[in-house]
Amino acid sequence: MEKHISRQHVISQALLRRFADPGNKQVGVYTVSTGSVGQRSPKSIGFVPDYVSHKSWAAEKLWQTVENRLTPAFSALDAGPDALLPEHLSAISDCIALHFSRSIQTRLIHESSFSNVEQAVFEDQQKLKYLALLKHGLYLDAPDVLESIAHEILQELREGNASGELFQTWLEEVFQRTCSYLEVGRVTIYHCDKDTELVLGDSPSIGFRPGMHPTDRVALYDAAAILMPLGPRVLASIDWGRSDLPLETLRREHAVYINRVQAVQAHSRIYFRPTSGLADLVRTYRPPSANYPAGKA
Template sequence: MGAVQQTSRQHLVSQVILKRFTVPGPRGSGCRLLPFDLQYPERRHKLQTTRACGWVEDFVAFESAAAEELWGSIERKVPEALAAVHAGVPFADPGHASVLRDLIVLHFVRSLHYREVHVGAFAKVRADLRSSLVQIYGKQLHCEALRETGLHLAGRRALGAHAELLIDRSETVRDHESGKLFRTSIESTFRKVQTRASSWQVEIHTPASGKFLIGDNPAVTLNQNGGVTEWGMPFGDATSIVLPIGPQHLVALGPRNKVGTLSAADVEVLNTVQIYAARRYVYMQPRSGLEAFVTQAARERPPAQVQG
């Protein structure tokens, strides 16, 4: 049996979406979009291909081919659904709404914010386990350390250090360090969120004026509270999840299938959310007129939040 192939350059923002933000490049050089580095808003930003944007090295570091096949099973259906959106008939085929819903879920789970949540949760469980071993099984730890090392460990600090050694040897920690635990977790979480989202419908929004941009954490949870748009809450607390799919279209989860138009003010709010939710980059259609807006928002944005 041959070795499992590893895909190193893994796109977190689907190229099929990024292509909607492109324009033909100079002298037949192919289509290009504008990546904007939020860490360096004053830098001159150069046009790039979709292949050069929206990816992370070894996001799934263990047997990524399995995860890539799962993502591909959705992304292969997306071009037809996007074509229907751009043709103004997004619900002509009932299957398009399901594809667009899965596309939102895919970008919510296959994301930097999900990896941060996973890493943080693992670190907390590990710290809690070490504390529990010392507090509840201190006597057994002392005996195990004496058996292994011949030393009588005294004090919580010494027992904690030995507990850490035992934890390091566990299969769970080995799976975490290899990336296996993350891969199985992200696949399982995708299935769970996909099931939970199945009762939601799909909204298609176009701007009355202006254009949408897209960030490197593009599927963002939203909640309306007294006319104020809050974002980044856990999935179960959100009233919608939004995903830009082109300069002229944004899809969202909502109570019913619908097509609507957003005011210029709403478009500005949603673009600001994309900028604030991004880890480093947002992507725009060249000559969109958004560069000055993004530059100012990049200067003002708060420290990155971790979505639930």
Template sequence: MCLSGLALPGGSCGGELVPRHQTAWVIRMRWKWGRWEHGPMSVRSAGSSRPGSEDLSRLAELASEAGNQVARQHVVSQVLLRQFATPVRHASGLQVQPYDLLYPERHCRTKPTRAVGWIKDFVPYASASLEALWAEVEQKLPPVFHAVPQGTALGDPHALAVLRDLIALHYVRSQHYRDTFHRIFKEAHAEQRRWLLAEGQQLLRAATLQRTGLDTPGRQALAVRADELLSTMVESYGNGSLLRVRIEDSFRTAREWVAGVGLEILQAEEGEFLIGDNPAMTLRTEDEQLIYGMALGDAHTAVLPLGPRHTLALGAADGAGSVPRAWVDRMNVLQVKTARRRVFTRPGSPLRRFIGQLIPQWQADQSATRLSP
């Protein structure tokens, strides 16, 4: 279902925005050929076609690149932020207007796109080659962005493919994805360890006996063996190499998935769009509620602002259309609600008051998240 056809719950701009945690990884262990298959290859992106053993191969390939690190890693592409940038008096180059949701009392001056939308060591392992992968998409965007307001992008298969890649890139290279990765890994690791010491206890004993010739009496000895079994996976998680492999593979998977669905280029009839620091979001409606943050394959659509006047949305077929002011406001609420700290507008935008009205609820949501178990 496309954005323009997604039923708006609760009237023109009513209803409730509800977060939905996605389960993006599973840990699998199996007994094969007299040994346990385990380690980083057991952690896979849901829906990925790559066998887990390829994770180990990729980790080995990246070992020589471990120190090739880019510190400033943009989670919002500069080329995308430039669609919101304009010249400003007494400042050089194009500027965007940032808003700090955590400290709204601090007046933020306009800034160049290179100065915002980045996180230090977002991926802390071998990120230089990952940045090169993102650049393959980003360097194709300037002529495509020029074609969007001209109305010619829809008839250009290459332009549509690049815009689809842009959605996949921001869906995966996001704080939402990274947070989900950490949460699911910790949950899955704890569950795997629990299983080894409970239902899988006999298999763990048999594996230890076959490998070492020694029995494993007592729960403490079993716990030591379970931790040894999971140690490679834990080490790869701890040094960031597992995130590096997963984010690369998940981008390729998301890219393939997005290539098979329609893309809508939507224009605001009134008002203008803003963009947050977590800009690509998945949406679906359930029981008169607008749910966000689910896995890509479970969504009715995924949206990404493309500038003050345009937004992208996945749907059943390629198309162009317009959305009313209520939908523009709704998408702006979503951008603020899902932002991790900052949102951005064009300089001189009338959205300052709109953003200010949403900040107390954003801060309350952040406090509730920190207090939740």
């Protein structure tokens, strides 16, 4: 029997290591709920305990099909454009897809969707009356009978949700579909201007469309591009010819915008190179708020 994996990273350690100080190997961390700034090792951050509670080992094996390819892809990225081969661009595309799908935001969407399904079942009185007719051969509209039928309908779904099976199955499907959608896009690598650096939110793969407000969470199929920092000075973009981003260098004003998006769309933590001087800027973009959970990520 496979062993359950509790500490599950939603941000790949290979990516977090790129934001670490070369000396002490620590990453700068801003915690949204408290406003505290510190330094942590990549292994001790970027995870959500029991993110996938059902067959976590199977999910981890799936994620490893991407993460095992990141080190050579990042090495090629750092070596210059001539070193980037098609397999490296493919790994970068799948890395962006992985972080778009395996995210804190995705789990929140699942929880909200399940709650909406429950509500919809109880509110559809006509359908419940029809099911009562099929079951009892009578037209029934007593609230307790209809409520009982609603609970019967939801029982299997609730069991699957409680075990984590629903989320695990749906998450893996979302990941596969995201990979397939992004693999036909165009991967572009942008390098920051001198003295400009990027931060990394805990939901770092962001849907972008021209004119969007930094707080807008753009869905995959509505996005002109999917953007994700791949290091303090590197941004990756996947688009389908609908993005108006600059072609080569990520100018300072664009980096400032990307940093704001990363900060305001993070849930619990924001990461940066410790000596980047970005801690105060992150706090400005995202003042401490107890409304955001202080959970791991």
